[in-house]
Amino acid sequence: MKLTSLNRLTVRALSATFVVSAALLATSNGAYAQTSTTPATHQLTRADVRHELEELEAAGYDPSRGDDSNYPADIQEAERKVAAMHAAQTSALNDNQPAMQTMPTH
Numbered sequence: 001m002k003l004t005s006l007n008r009l010t011v012r013a014l015s016a017t018f019v020v021s022a023a024l025l026a027t028s029n030g031a032y033a034q035t036s037t038t039p040a041t042h043q044l045t046r047a048d049v050r051h052e053l054e055e056l057e058a059a060g061y062d063p064s065r066g067d068d069s070n071y072p073a074d075i076q077e078a079e080r081k082v083a084a085m086h087a088a089q090t091s092a093l094n095d096n097q098p099a100m101q102t103m104p105t106h
Contacts (some may be wrong), residue, residue: 052082055082055085056075056078056079056082057078059077059078059079059081059082059085060074060077060078060081061074061075061077061078062074
């Protein structure tokens, strides 16, 4: 009689483990499917990264400073300037005006 109760308990524990595992697997696959459904942009090349770094350096970011106490703020400011320059260039192209050639100063 004890053996039968033990077998039932083992089967229930394994069933519960299976259900939990299946639920986790289903949710993780769903999460992966959601992230992978976004349209893929072109893969960055070394030239793309180098160009971005050159733009950031032109906007005032200096990666050679090493452990800079201003680190996140200085690159974020440079990124903001580059984004503003790109927005101005896009706007100029859309308005058929000459594109901005220099970095914004504010």
